[in-house]
Amino acid sequence: MPATDLPLLIDAVRMAGRVATSFVGKSAKRWDKPDGAGPVTEADLAVNDLLQQVLLRSRPDYGWLSEETEDGTVRLGHDRVFIVDPIDGTRSFTEGANTWAHAIAVAEHGEVTAAVVYLPLRNLLYTASRGGGAQLNGVPIMASGNDTLSKSSILAAKPVMAGTVWREGVCPPFTPAYRPSLAYRLGLVAQAKFDAMLTLRPSWEWDIAAGALIVAEAGGTVTNQRGAPLRFNSADPRLDGVVAGGNAIHTAVMDALA
Known part of the structure; x- marks a missing residue:
């Protein structure tokens, strides 16, 4: 337990x-x-x-x-x-x-x-x-309360910047950043060092599971790229991308994705 x-x-x-x-x-x-x-x-x-x-x-x-x-x-x-x-x-x-x-x-x-x-x-x-x-x-941590995509900092790799990823055909003007470890990216989101993290590639459960709970317990939201809750210990241990962030900025990202 x-x-x-x-x-x-x-x-x-x-x-x-x-x-x-x-x-x-x-x-x-x-x-x-x-x-x-x-x-x-x-x-x-x-x-x-x-x-x-x-x-x-x-x-x-x-x-x-x-x-x-x-x-x-x-x-x-x-x-x-x-x-x-x-x-x-x-x-x-x-x-x-x-x-x-x-x-x-x-x-x-x-x-x-x-x-x-x-x-x-x-x-x-x-x-x-x-x-x-x-x-x-x-020490307790809380995810970001930012609700404005253009004023947000988001951990993402370069493919996420492609216009085809976004509903308007162009990447929103957020501030991009990168860290190689997905688990670390999720930790940084949980402590509000960054507003969100985003990966659209299939993601292995072992990269995401721990950080997903940490973000959620920090008051944030974590889903796959289609907005569905994450489930773990699946027969195929790959997730359909991950979007994680403070509640408001998560909604903003999901609304902006193509």
């Missing part, structure tokens, strides 16, 4: 941070996944092994979905499942940057109930439990 899962996730993610930072990003062994799925390093696998051991030892009746574990159908038979990205932003990790994150969530019957996003090199720990609010390093 959320009240007991969150302390477990916090302890586990801090252990993950110690493991990941024991590797030197630029010198960590790296290889590319098949089918252009991106890079993976020995640090990703070490963190995955640690988290799988620690979390499933404590919750043996939970399922498991992780970017670095071969997926199957077993998790679909579990009421609750861990959804894990051992290192979100692996390219940043290999470059020696500090914007990569660990992301862990628990989903129960498709809804996230507890979540952590941790950036060990920036000392940022975002946490949330369903109905318990969202915190950054133990």
Whole structure:
């Protein structure tokens, strides 16, 4: 249950941070996944092994979905499942940057109930439990109250700027920004550093699950690009894009999208 899962996730993610930072990003062994799925390093696998051991030892009746574990159908038979990205932003990790994150969530019957996003090199720990609010390093956070798209700052990649994405055929005049980790983008939205984040590409559940609850518990709104609520632990663990932000700016973005 959320009240007991969150302390477990916090302890586990801090252990993950110690493991990941024991590797030197630029010198960590790296290889590319098949089918252009991106890079993976020995640090990703070490963190995955640690988290799988620690979390499933404590919750043996939970399922498991992780970017670095071969997926199957077993998790679909579990009421609750861990959804894990051992290192979100692996390219940043290999470059020696500090914007990569660990992301862990628990989903129960498709809804996230507890979540952590941790950036060990920036000392940022975002946490949330369903109905318990969202915190950054133990301090409550709230999403933006901005309601004007032209005065907003939105985390998005360059393809989102294309005119074909928007109803009027041109990108609205918001201020764009970018961070490589989707989990970190969601954390920044939850603490109102940015008004919203937007990705229209199919997004893996492990990139989004933890941050989605953190934004929601910070008083924001998170949906797919068509405005539908997000569901997790699906047979195909991909989401149809993500739009997240303060309630008013989320509405503004959805109204402006083509």
